[in-house]
Amino acid sequence: MPVYSEKVMEHFMNPRNVGEIENPDGIGEVGNPICGDMMTFYIKVKDNHLEDVKFKTFGCGAAIAVSSMTSEMAIGKTLDEAMKITPGTVATQLEGLPKNKLHCSNLGAQALRKAIEDYLNKNRAQGGGKND
Numbered sequence: 001m002p003v004y005s006e007k008v009m010e011h012f013m014n015p016r017n018v019g020e021i022e023n024p025d026g027i028g029e030v031g032n033p034i035c036g037d038m039m040t041f042y043i044k045v046k047d048n049h050l051e052d053v054k055f056k057t058f059g060c061g062a063a064i065a066v067s068s069m070t071s072e073m074a075i076g077k078t079l080d081e082a083m084k085i086t087p088g089t090v091a092t093q094l095e096g097l098p099k100n101k102l103h104c105s106n107l108g109a110q111a112l113r114k115a116i117e118d119y120l121n122k123n124r125a126q127g128g129g130k131n132d
């Protein structure tokens with residue numbers, strides 16, 4: 001059985017920002033068919049900042065902890081800053097993950113990035129930026 005840091009256990013037992021955002025500005029969904037983890041991130045953007053980030057994750061404790069930490073790291077950041085959140089920075093903030101669970105940290109950063117790309121693509125299609 002993998003050994004998890006206290007930080008991973010805290011985010012698994014008390015995940016932050018769980019749920020959906022009604023009428024999100026962007027949605028990012030990723031999955032790993034090997035382990036069965038699925039993550040969906042929802043974002044609200046205001047003035048080029050992530051005003052809100054929510055997630056729904058189906059997966060192991062590490063996947064839930066990664067989603068929780070990624071959402072906490074992203075809220076309040078500019079889109080550019082949030083795009084710089086990497087699997088490595090998520091794993092570091094969680095004080096490490098067991099080697100066989102590192103793939104989970106990839107999913108959180110990927111889902112967030114997909115949600116931001118979804119937002120950017122929608123705004124390009126509408127002909128410019130959204131300024132609430």
